[in-house]
Structure formats: structure tokens, C-alpha cells
Amino acid sequence: xxxxSRLVTLLVIxxxxxxxxxxxxKKVAMGTTLGLDLRGGFEILYEVSPLDEKQKVTKETLIDxxxxxxxxxxxxxxxxxxxxxxGENRIRVRLAGVTDQEKARDMIGKPANLTFRDMQGNILMSxxxxxxxxxxxxxxxxxxQPVVTLQFKDPKKFANVTxxxxxxQMAIFLDEQLITxxxxxxxxxxxxxxxxxxxxxxxAKDLAAILNAGALPVKMKEVFSTSVGAKLGQExxxxxxxxxxxxxxxxxxxxxxxxxxxxxxxxxTVVAYxxxxxxxQNLMGVTLTLPGIAAFILGIGMAVDANIIMYExxxxxxxxxxxxxxxxxxxxxxxxxxxxxxxxTSIIGALVLFYFGSSAIRGFAxxxxxxxxxxxxxxxxxxxFLMGLAVRSNxxxxxxxxxxxxxxxxxx
Numbered sequence: 001x002x003x004x005s006r007l008v009t010l011l012v013i014x015x016x017x018x019x020x021x022x023x024x025x026k027k028v029a030m031g032t033t034l035g036l037d038l039r040g041g042f043e044i045l046y047e048v049s050p051l052d053e054k055q056k057v058t059k060e061t062l063i064d065x066x067x068x069x070x071x072x073x074x075x076x077x078x079x080x081x082x083x084x085x086x087g088e089n090r091i092r093v094r095l096a097g098v099t100d101q102e103k104a105r106d107m108i109g110k111p112a113n114l115t116f117r118d119m120q121g122n123i124l125m126s127x128x129x130x131x132x133x134x135x136x137x138x139x140x141x142x143x144x145q146p147v148v149t150l151q152f153k154d155p156k157k158f159a160n161v162t163x164x165x166x167x168x169q170m171a172i173f174l175d176e177q178l179i180t181x182x183x184x185x186x187x188x189x190x191x192x193x194x195x196x197x198x199x200x201x202x203x204a205k206d207l208a209a210i211l212n213a214g215a216l217p218v219k220m221k222e223v224f225s226t227s228v229g230a231k232l233g234q235e236x237x238x239x240x241x242x243x244x245x246x247x248x249x250x251x252x253x254x255x256x257x258x259x260x261x262x263x264x265x266x267x268x269t270v271v272a273y274x275x276x277x278x279x280x281q282n283l284m285g286v287t288l289t290l291p292g293i294a295a296f297i298l299g300i301g302m303a304v305d306a307n308i309i310m311y312e313x314x315x316x317x318x319x320x321x322x323x324x325x326x327x328x329x330x331x332x333x334x335x336x337x338x339x340x341x342x343x344x345t346s347i348i349g350a351l352v353l354f355y356f357g358s359s360a361i362r363g364f365a366x367x368x369x370x371x372x373x374x375x376x377x378x379x380x381x382x383x384x385f386l387m388g389l390a391v392r393s394n395x396x397x398x399x400x401x402x403x404x405x406x407x408x409x410x411x412x
Contacts, residue, residue: 179211
């Protein structure tokens with residue numbers, strides 16, 4: 001007897017999945033952030049070294065320098081630049097969508113120039129007057145409000161400036177961009193100043209990092225650069241999507257022909273997998289690159305592989321003479337450890353790639369980890385749930401629906 005409640009639940013879930021993908025899938029796909037290898041752009045790897053031989057490049061130096069570079073890149077109008085410190089003395093800059101590469105190279109590669117000016121534009125002090133790491137974003141111990149504290153090398157020189165311009169604004173510029181313009185409230189004799197007005201502690205820390213970077217006596221030497229034209233990036237994107245679509249359709253055809261009803265359920269879970277993975281990447285702000293597309297397609301294969309492991313086990317249980325529901329329970333349970341072992345080892349490998357790899361390899365690793373986790377949700381938990389509804393509906397109670405021949409079934 002057919003249990004219509006189970007069948008209707010199954011059909012509603014399938015309808016919701018396909019309706020959601022049909023109505024919002026295009027928006028989700030268009031919201032994906034593309035890397036420079038897909039939309040065209042420019043990548044530069046810099047080696048950072050101190051101008052002053054007495055100075056050393058530290059981890060803090062690199063972090064502050066990336067803040068200054070990010071501030072410069074924003075002046076180019078580049079959306080979502082990738083600026084990362086690598087190793088002990090290198091910074092990688094990836095600018096997707098950049099059009100004037102020479103302008104970008106000239107602006108990014110020059111040393112940051114921090115100046116303190118009066119409102120007429122006259123330079124009063126420079127970044128070299130600020131102590132190394134002399135800017136700190138902290139909470140004021142009295143008011144508990146976020147502030148930036150400044151420590152200058154020569155307290156007397158700073159005291160003279162504050163005495164002359166007390167009650168006036170002192171503009172702080174990084175290169176030719178105004179960063180902030182605090183008012184000098186009083187004469188400051190000890191070389192320690194404070195800038196308030198930040199909305200939160202993170203904004204204070206960001207401002208401090210920019211000021212420290214402008215005061216750093218560092219130079220950046222370009223050691224590697226590459227560019228991808230917009231047309232070439234578009235062709236790469238189209239080729240990657242075409243390969244993914246063709247490969248996925250072939251997999252769908254194989255699953256339906258070989259596994260029948262379970263294969264159809266696998267196709268549904270893979271559609272949900274693709275949608276959820278794209279949505280999750282968008283929410284996390286993950287940038288999709290060509291290696292990311294490769295990881296995406298690899299994830300589809302791993303998700304289908306999990307289905308195959310489970311379905312083959314279910315078929316073995318059916319051949320042994322068990323009922324459909326018993327075969328589902330036993331097959332799902334006995335295949336789970338194999339599926340988890342395979343996915344955990346893949347995640348460990350991806351974590352190693354993320355730790356030691358460059359930006360492109362890290363993108364591959366992040367997408368692979370996300371794809372494995374989403375695959376476990378859809379192609380293991382989701383497929384088992386949908387299979388349970390199908391079996392309990394009593395509509396699919398023939399061995400042929402599972403790709404099993406009746407003559408291969410052994411009696412208990």
C-alpha cells in the first residue's frame with residue numbers, strides 16, 4: 001500500500017529544491033566574486049626590505065605595510081583587492097579588474113609617505129618623526145572609548161609644533177590622501193598624543209596600522225608579476241563552466257541509468273550541493289579562481305562518490321535478501337565510516353595546502369574544504385533522508401528501481 005504522505009513530502013522537497021535553484025540560482029551565481037584569472041587583472045609579488053640597515057622586517061612590519069597598500073589600492077577604485085603577507089618578507093598583491101597596470105605598479109611600489117601638515121598644506125613633520133610602531137589603537141582607560149595613541153621620537157620638536165598650532169587642526173596625510181585631521185587641544189610636552197573619534201576599536205587599530213606603515217623605512221622590490229587580460233579571463237571562465245556543466249550532465253546520466261531511483265535522488269542532492277556551495281562562498285566572501293573551479297568540480301565528484309559508496313552497499317544488502325528498508329538502514333550505516341574516512345583525509349590534505357600554499361593554492365584548498373562539508377550535508381545526510389522517504393512510500397518496491405536484478409537476490 002502506497003503511503004501518500006511520504007511520497008508527497010518527497011515530491012514537495014524536490015519541488016522546493018528545483019524552484020529555489022530556478023528562481024534564485026542566477027542571482028547567486030552572478031554574486032560570486034571572481035579572481036583575476038577569471039575576470040582579468042594584475043598580480044605582483046613584492047620583497048620587503050628596510051631602508052635603514054638598523055631596522056628589521058618583522059611580522060608587524062608586514063601587517064602594517066599591507067594596511068598601507070590596501071589604502072593605496074582603494075584610490076585606484078579596485079573592488080575587493082587581495083593583499084596578503086607571505087613568509088617573512090613578502091607581500092602578494094592581486095588586483096582583479098585593473099585596467100592601468102603601470103599606474104597600479106607605480107602607486108603600489110613606492111614607499112609610503114606619511115606627513116603631518118597644517119591646514120594650508122605646509123609640512124610640519126614627517127613619518128620619520130613617528131617612533132617605530134608608535135601608533136597604537138587602544139581603549140582610553142578613562143572613557144573606554146577607542147583612540148589612537150601616537151609616540152614621537154623627539155618630544156621637544158612635537159611640543160613646538162603643538163604650541164604653535166594649538167586650537168587648530170593638524171592634517172595627517174598618507175601620500176596625498178588625507179587620513180585624519182585632529183584638533184590640537186593643548187601643548188603636548190612629552191611627545192605622546194592621542195587621536196579620538198573612532199567608532200570602534202577595529203577602526204582605531206586600522207588607523208594605527210596605516211600610520212605605522214607610513215612611518216616605516218621600508219622599500220618593496222618587485223620579484224614577480226603577471227597579468228591576465230579581461231578577454232582571456234572571460235574565456236577561461238566560460239571554458240571552466242562549460243567543462244563543469246558537461247561533466248555534471250554525464251555524471252547525472254550515469255547515475256540515473258545505473259542506479260535508477262537512487263541515482264535520481266543523487267542528482268537532486270548534487271543540484272542542492274552546487275547551489276549551497278555557491279551561496280556559502282558568496283556569504284563568506286570567497287573569491288572564485290580557476291583552481292577554485294577545479295576544486296568545485298572535484299567536490300561534485302566526491303559528493304557523487306559518497307552516493308555511489310552508499311548505493312553499492314544498499315544493493316549488496318538487497319542482494320542478500322533483506323527488505324528495502326532494512327537494506328537502506330544497513331547500507332547507509334555500513335558505508336558511513338568509509339565515506340567519512342575518505343572525506344576527512346581530503347580535508348587534512350586541503351588544510352596542509354592552505355597552510356603552505358600561495359594565494360591561488362589557498363583558494364583551491366578553501367573551496368575543496370567547503371565542498372566536502374557541503375557534500376556531507378547534501379549527498380550523505382540529504383540523500384539518506386530522501387531515500388528513506390522514497391522507500392517508506394512503498395512506491396519503489398521493485399529490485400529494478402535500485403539497479404538490482406531479481407535473479408541475483410538470495411533468500412534469507
